[in-house]
Amino acid sequence: MPVTLRRAFRTYAPEPDAEHAISTETVVGYPFTSGGLELEPEYKHLLRTRPVARITTPTGDPAWLVTGYEECRAVLGDARFSRSAIAAPAGPRQQIPSVPPNAFNGMEMLRRTGEARAVLQHLRPRRIAIHRPWIEGLAEQLLDAMVRRGAPGDLVADYAAPFPLAVMCRVLGLETGRDGRPSYADEERLAYWSDVAFSMNSRDPTEIAASWAELREYLAGEVARVRRDPGDGMLATLVAARDDHGSFSEDELLDTTAGLLVVGYKTLISFLGLAAVALLRHPEQAGRTAQDPVRLLPTAVEELLRYVLIENRGVARIATERVRVGDVTVAAGELVVVALHAADHDPGTFPDPGRLEATRRDAEHLAFGHGEHFCPGSALARLQIHCALAALLPRLPALRLAVPAEQLTWRDGLILRAPATVPVTW
Ligand code: HEM
Numbered sequence: 001m002p003v004t005l006r007r008a009f010r011t012y013a014p015e016p017d018a019e020h021a022i023s024t025e026t027v028v029g030y031p032f033t034s035g036g037l038e039l040e041p042e043y044k045h046l047l048r049t050r051p052v053a054r055i056t057t058p059t060g061d062p063a064w065l066v067t068g069y070e071e072c073r074a075v076l077g078d079a080r081f082s083r084s085a086i087a088a089p090a091g092p093r094q095q096i097p098s099v100p101p102n103a104f105n106g107m108e109m110l111r112r113t114g115e116a117r118a119v120l121q122h123l124r125p126r127r128i129a130i131h132r133p134w135i136e137g138l139a140e141q142l143l144d145a146m147v148r149r150g151a152p153g154d155l156v157a158d159y160a161a162p163f164p165l166a167v168m169c170r171v172l173g174l175e176t177g178r179d180g181r182p183s184y185a186d187e188e189r190l191a192y193w194s195d196v197a198f199s200m201n202s203r204d205p206t207e208i209a210a211s212w213a214e215l216r217e218y219l220a221g222e223v224a225r226v227r228r229d230p231g232d233g234m235l236a237t238l239v240a241a242r243d244d245h246g247s248f249s250e251d252e253l254l255d256t257t258a259g260l261l262v263v264g265y266k267t268l269i270s271f272l273g274l275a276a277v278a279l280l281r282h283p284e285q286a287g288r289t290a291q292d293p294v295r296l297l298p299t300a301v302e303e304l305l306r307y308v309l310i311e312n313r314g315v316a317r318i319a320t321e322r323v324r325v326g327d328v329t330v331a332a333g334e335l336v337v338v339a340l341h342a343a344d345h346d347p348g349t350f351p352d353p354g355r356l357e358a359t360r361r362d363a364e365h366l367a368f369g370h371g372e373h374f375c376p377g378s379a380l381a382r383l384q385i386h387c388a389l390a391a392l393l394p395r396l397p398a399l400r401l402a403v404p405a406e407q408l409t410w411r412d413g414l415i416l417r418a419p420a421t422v423p424v425t426w
Contacts, residue, residue, distance in 0.1 A: 030055040030065060030337075031200070031313040035410030035417055037278060039309060039354070043067055043342040051346075052326040055337070061092035063335035064328065065314070069346035069366070071326045072338045076370040081317035081336060083373055084108050092335040094316040095415075098199045099212055104263070106256030107376065113247035115238075122171060122234040125379045131170060135384060138166055138180060139391035147395075147426075152402040155276045155422035156269070159388070164268030165190065167384055168261055173233015174222050189218065194262045200312060201413040216254040219261070223253065234260070264377055267310065270411075270418035271381070272388055274308040277408065277419055278356055279393075280401050285358045290393035300358040301385050306344045306365035307356045312415050314339035315369065340366045396426040 027050075032042040046053050051068025066072050075081050085091065087101040102109075110116040121127055139159075146158040153159075166181045168174075176182050182190065196203060196211035223239055230236040235257060242253045279286040289296045314337040319330045330336060344365045345353040351362065368375035375381070392399070401408070402423040409420040 026054045026056055026062070027065070028056070030057060033200075033312045033417075035412070036408075037274070037281070037309065039342060039345045043339065043345070047342060047346050047348075052328045057092070057094050057335070057337070059093040059096055061094075061335060063092060063094070063337050064325070064330055065337050065339060066325065067339045067342035067346070068326060069343040069349040069363070072340060072343040072366060073370050075317060075325060075336055075338050076315075076366075076373070078323065079372065080320050080323050082320050083315075083317055085318035085320065086316045086335070088318070091318060091333070094313065094335065094337055095200055098203065098208055098415075099197050100209075100255070103197070103212065103255050104259045106252070106259045107373070109248055109252055109256060110241075113241070113245075115241040115245070115247050118241065119234060119237050120376050122237065123376050123380050128171070128380050128383055131167070132383065132387070134170065134180070135167055135387045136391065138163060139387050140395075141179070143391055143395055151425040152423045153425075155424050156273045156419060157421065159392070160272035160276065160422070161191070161269050162187070163272065163388060164265040164384055167268075167380070168265040171233065171264070171380065172235045172257070172261060173226065173231045174235065174261075175225060186218070189214070190261075190265075193218075194266045195414065197258075197262050198266055198414045198416055200415045212258070215258050215262075219254050219257050223257070264380070267377075267416065268381060268384055270310050270414075270416040271305075271308060271385065273419045273422055274310060274417060275304045275385065275389070276392075276422050276424075277401075277405075278304060278308055279389075280399065280422070280424070281405060282356045283400070285356055286393055286399075287397070289358050289389070290397060293390055293393070296358050297386060297390060299361065301382060301389070302365065303356060303358055303360045304385070305367040306350065306360070307353075308367075309341040309345075310367065310416055311339070311341040312417055313337070314341070315373075340369065399424055399426045401425075 027046065029042060032040040034040050046065070046067045051066065051071045053065050055063050055065040057063050066075055084105055087105060107116065110119055142159050142163055146153040162181060165187060166176065169176050169182055170180060174182065193211050193215040196208055222235060226235050226239050230239070238253060238257060241247050242250065289300045317336045317338065319332055319334050319336060321332045323330050344350065344367060347353050349363050368378040402425040408422070411418040411420050
């Protein structure tokens with residue numbers, strides 16, 4: 001067994017506990033993050049041996065880590081596992097908080113107040129199809145600029161980062177320049193605020209609070225502008241829900257908008273950077289897809305969603321009552337961490353899961369989650385991934401990494417994985 005595994009699987013003698021008699025050994029080292037394209041050996045080991053395992057989170061709280069595909073689907077599809085309960089002040093924590101407890105609970109607030117339907121219609125496939133020509137044009141425009149500047153380019157700074165931010169600004173109806181992008185200063189500030197919101201390691205609480213407050217202040221300016229001149233973006237619908245129906249407070253309006261903006265573009269930056277690296281490391285798959293995009297691009301996008309490990313730590317739930325998951329019993333009040341990225345590499349569901357195969361159709365992946373909190377932005381995400389690859393692959397058929405793959409650097413300390421840069425030549 002490699003040294004890292006021996007270290008990671010150190011265990012301690014548990015308290016006697018009849019309820020958890022099957023598996024009380026605690027696996028040490030969660031969240032096992034090493035960045036990059038490969039699922040960590042610790043997750044692979046758990047998938048083979050203990051699809052539901054006892055862990056301690058970085059805050060010292062005990063929890064269950066679910067890695068098995070079927071077990072993950074079971075937890076996410078079971079209303080007895082609550083997401084809102086993770087904000088409870090005295091409950092167990094998955095990590096040291098990086099944002100106010102309710103910052104990412106906007107969707108639940110919208111469901112509770114009956115406003116979700118109106119707001120989410122902006123993310124429905126028919127609605128986002130309206131943006132498609134513009135999104136295709138944006139992809140071409142960013143590639144033109146990268147090619148004009150000459151090799152080497154950086155697929156993160158030149159393509160993966162500005163692309164989804166501009167799309168999210170358009171969908172929300174935020175102010176941009178004539179090119180559809182926010183100003184350089186706003187791009188920089190948004191990158192910082194979203195990094196803090198998505199940080200996994202402890203940051204200084206004062207910095208966290210200040211960063212979220214600045215993001216809200218920026219959005220308060222946008223809300224004031226939308227009140228004067230509504231337009232037809234998602235923010236206008238949110239503002240109307242607040243002003244016309246009084247459904248929620250101004251604070252909730254700002255938190256919900258901040259959550260949507262950050263989630264909506266930060267996930268795509270990570271994903272597009274990781275997908276680019278995956279395709280550059282599998283040029284035969286990229287080449288096949290580029291030659292037959294109508295047939296292969298849709299399955300290639302789904303396979304990339306399965307293959308790419310965007311998560312670093314999994315999504316959290318609290319059991320509201322005693323529930324059996326796999327071969328363990330989870331007690332009421334316990335924290336359960338669902339490792340979606342591990343589930344999508346479960347060899348029992350996806351044979352040879354570390355192989356990228358553009359035509360794979362084994363099972364539905366869990367990249368967008370499952371059940372009540374299934375990602376409402378999935379259609380917008382798929383559209384962007386499709387447009388980004390449809391523009392990139394045929395345009396630069398000789399695209400390759402400009403540095404050896406081992407020299408790629410990865411973002412550190414975020415809940416999402418991402419390459420820091422992807423230097424390319426063509
Ligand atoms: C590749 C891109 C994306 C991935 C991999 C992704 C993944 C996910 C996952 C796994 C969840 C479920 C979390 C849970 O169960 O606790 C989720 C929820 C969510 N996603 Fe996405 N997402 C992506 C893009 C987007 C976009 C573009 C938007 C917005 C426009 C968005 C908005 C949301 C929201 C608001 C939720 C919370 C839903 C709720 O609480 O019910 N996501 N996403």
